[in-house]
Amino acid sequence: MPPKRKTPAAPYTDSTGTAPNKRSRASKPDPKATETNGNGTATFDHSRPEETHGIVQRAFYPPELSNERCAMYNSGELPRPLAVLSTTLSETKSARDSTAIGESVVHWFKRNLRLRDNKGLSLAAAKAKAGGVPLVCVFLVSPQDYQAHLTSAARVDFELRTLEVLRRDLGRLDVPLVVETVEKRRRLPGRLVEMAERWGAKHVFCNVEYEVDELRREESLVKLGLEKGIAFEAVHDDVVVPPGALVTGTGKQYAVYSPWFRSWIKHVHAHPELLKEWEGPGKNPSGARTKFKTLFDSKMPEAPENKKLEPEEKTKLERLWPAGEHEAIARLEKFLGEKIGKYSAMRNFPMANGTACVSVHHSVGTLASRTSVRMARDANNTKKLDGGNEGIRVWISEVAWRDFYKHVLANWPYVCMNKPFKYEYTNIEWEYNTEHFDAWCAGKTGYPIVDAAMRQLNSTGYMHNRCRMIVASFLAKDLLLDWRMGERYFMEHLIDGDFASNNGGWGFSASTGVDPQPYFRIFNPLLQSEKFDAEGDYIRKWVEELRNVEGKAIHDPYGRGAAGEAKKKGYPKQIVEHKFARERALTRYKSGIGRETA
Numbered sequence: 318m319p320p321k322r323k324t325p326a327a328p329y330t331d332s333t334g335t336a337p338n339k340r341s342r343a344s345k346p347d348p349k350a351t352e353t354n355g356n357g358t359a360t361f362d363h364s365r366p367e368e369t370h371g372i373v374q375r376a377f378y379p380p381e382l383s384n385e386r387c388a389m390y391n392s393g394e395l396p397r398p399l400a401v402l403s404t405t406l407s408e409t410k411s412a413r414d415s416t417a418i419g420e421s422v423v424h425w426f427k428r429n430l431r432l433r434d435n436k437g438l439s440l441a442a443a444k445a446k447a448g449g450v451p452l453v454c455v456f457l458v459s460p461q462d463y464q465a466h467l468t469s470a471a472r473v474d475f476e477l478r479t480l481e482v483l484r485r486d487l488g489r490l491d492v493p494l495v496v497e498t499v500e501k502r503r504r505l506p507g508r509l510v511e512m513a514e515r516w517g518a519k520h521v522f523c524n525v526e527y528e529v530d531e532l533r534r535e536e537s538l539v540k541l542g543l544e545k546g547i548a549f550e551a552v553h554d555d556v557v558v559p560p561g562a563l564v565t566g567t568g569k570q571y572a573v574y575s576p577w578f579r580s581w582i583k584h585v586h587a588h589p590e591l592l593k594e595w596e597g598p599g600k601n602p603s604g605a606r607t608k609f610k611t612l613f614d615s616k617m618p619e620a621p622e623n624k625k626l627e628p629e630e631k632t633k634l635e636r637l638w639p640a641g642e643h644e645a646i647a648r649l650e651k652f653l654g655e656k657i658g659k660y661s662a663m664r665n666f667p668m669a670n671g672t673a674c675v676s677v678h679h680s681v682g683t684l685a686s687r688t689s690v691r692m693a694r695d696a697n698n699t700k701k702l703d704g705g706n707e708g709i710r711v712w713i714s715e716v717a718w719r720d721f722y723k724h725v726l727a728n729w730p731y732v733c734m735n736k737p738f739k740y741e742y743t744n745i746e747w748e749y750n751t752e753h754f755d756a757w758c759a760g761k762t763g764y765p766i767v768d769a770a771m772r773q774l775n776s777t778g779y780m781h782n783r784c785r786m787i788v789a790s791f792l793a794k795d796l797l798l799d800w801r802m803g804e805r806y807f808m809e810h811l812i813d814g815d816f817a818s819n820n821g822g823w824g825f826s827a828s829t830g831v832d833p834q835p836y837f838r839i840f841n842p843l844l845q846s847e848k849f850d851a852e853g854d855y856i857r858k859w860v861e862e863l864r865n866v867e868g869k870a871i872h873d874p875y876g877r878g879a880a881g882e883a884k885k886k887g888y889p890k891q892i893v894e895h896k897f898a899r900e901r902a903l904t905r906y907k908s909g910i911g912r913e914t915a
């Protein structure tokens with residue numbers, strides 16, 4: 318039975334932020350509605366804030382993991398899901414390798430919605446070609462996965478638009494793309510195997526996803542497949558360097574970015590094949606269209622009801638974020654040709670338009686990070702990842718952050734179970750002030766830079782990286798709200814929502830993640846505003862109430878002589894005072910760390 322709680326479609330406000338932001342209230346689950354989980358058993362614990370505030374989604378998951386179990390993942394007493402999948406793949410290798418070709422080969426698209434440079438697809442196409450059989454492609458829409466993973470309506474829409482492009486491109490090669498909705502997520506592996514059987518396929522390929530649910534699903538598919546005589550292959554594609562490949566001198570996984578990045582560079586230079594471009598699929602044998610006629614004719618499903626955008630939101634996002642891999646490559650080429658040289662100098666200024674804006678493509682997989690890194694390397698005069706053009710070097714190091722957070726996710730899987738990387742920080746006593754949370758969501762905190770950023774997110778599904786850091790720090794440190802509420806809000810609104818990068822970014826900003834900086838590094842929102850939006854243009858763009866405010870008053874209208882104008886336009890006063898909030902955060906963090914788990 319599907320979970321009862323519905324996550325409403327994310328509304329997109331205009332730049333005034335005055336459109337009713339239903340979303341912020343709706344993000345808090347109705348306790349009554351979550352009494353029943355996906356398995357039909359009542360498990361909601363009203364005494365636990367992480368449940369009442371929708372951080373742990375009991376409709377899909379067990380209660381918050383204990384610190385003791387986190388420690389067991391670290392000590393190896395509990396096996397990591399990626400290790401379990403790898404073991405199953407190696408134990409079944411000979412059985413899979415000796416599986417006969419069948420009548421077709423299947424590629425299962427997930428977050429890799431492109432033909433170009435797609436490892437799983439390339440291997441599937443090569444297998445089909447060698448066996449002289451058609452390639453058949455499939456994408457399964459899973460509404461329960463969208464809910465469990467808090468996928469934003471903007472992203473669902475982007476995915477479906479991308480699938481249209483993919484289907485058109487595959488059709489030109491006489492390759493069918495079947496897109497089908499599977500209502501119950503538990504049914505998904507069985508449905509995929511049924512489809513393969515129906516198409517006479519003995520080989521199914523996909524690219525690995527590193528979230529725990531997905532790794533476990535892939536592992537079950539390897540076993541289930543073999544029971545039915547089907548070889549299921551899951552390969553590394555979403556990262557440049559597969560998780561686990563980089564270890565410290567003492568054989569441990571890196572938990573700090575800088576040494577990890579030096580090791581990443583060395584590894585990629587030593588293994589240039591990691592950046593090789595995977596060949597795209599060729600044309601299917603003649604006869605594929607006749608044999609699979611019904612598959613070519615199948616209809617594209619609509620977004621699930623609770624993930625539908627309003628028509629005007631849809632039109633706006635289509636214009637802002639055109640879908641498909643051709644658009645992704647065009648954006649990347651434009652950035653490499655025109656902007657990358659100044660990336661290092663401009664990347665921190667939200668109004669500078671100095672970044673690539675390709676995160677949605679990396680996230681949905683219309684662009685492989687491998688492709689991005691290779692193309693940037695080739696544009697460098699050293700033809701290497703380091704040295705040469707500073708902008709290129711720095712941009713590659715930013716794309717590498719994406720790999721880094723996937724490695725963190727694979728190596729510390731409890732970050733995917735609502736626990737912070739520093740799990741001992743679970744015990745910090747957070748505020749669960751819903752008025753503050755709602756003000757943050759709606760961009761009405763009285764801190765113009767925070768409000769501008771939140772309104773950019775609510776309006777476009779995107780926020781500049783510097784602003785993501787500012788608003789995340791503000792939520793966790795100034796409002797002292799449980800950072801996981803902010804993490805959730807981001808996932809429900811970002812078009813580029815990616816679990817690993819989002820969780821990593823929030824952990825970094827809340828000092829609960831893989832950041833060697835201590836918790837007492839607290840952003841001052843006013844100083845951040847003055848430094849990164851010195852003229853206030855970003856604020857004026859997004860906070861309509863302050864459009865007429867001139868000079869330095871834009872950063873703090875009530876404190877710098879623009880109170881009359883701000884009040885007249887209905888702009889709120891600061892909901893907390895930074896100095897007080899900073900001291901409160903320092904005290905709470907200090908006393909929370911080391912406290913015994915409840």
Ligand SMILES: Cc1cc2nc3c(=O)[nH]c(=O)nc-3n(C[C@H](O)[C@H](O)[C@H](O)COP(=O)(O)OP(=O)(O)OC[C@H]3O[C@@H](n4cnc5c(N)ncnc54)[C@H](O)[C@@H]3O)c2cc1C
Pocket residue numbers: 664672673674675676677679680715716717718719722780781782783785786789807811813814815816818819820821822823826
């Ligand atoms: C609190 C917080 C939450 C975030 N949530 C997400 C998220 O859900 N999805 C997401 O893709 N990024 C996330 N980021 C990272 C970053 O903000 C975006 O990737 C970036 O703003 C995308 O813009 P761009 O494509 O112009 O980036 P560019 O600066 O051009 O960088 C190129 C690419 O490198 C990768 N990248 C850059 N910075 C980071 C980073 N800090 N972490 C991981 N990858 C990075 C992205 O894939 C990006 O497209 C988050 C950061 C923070 C601080």
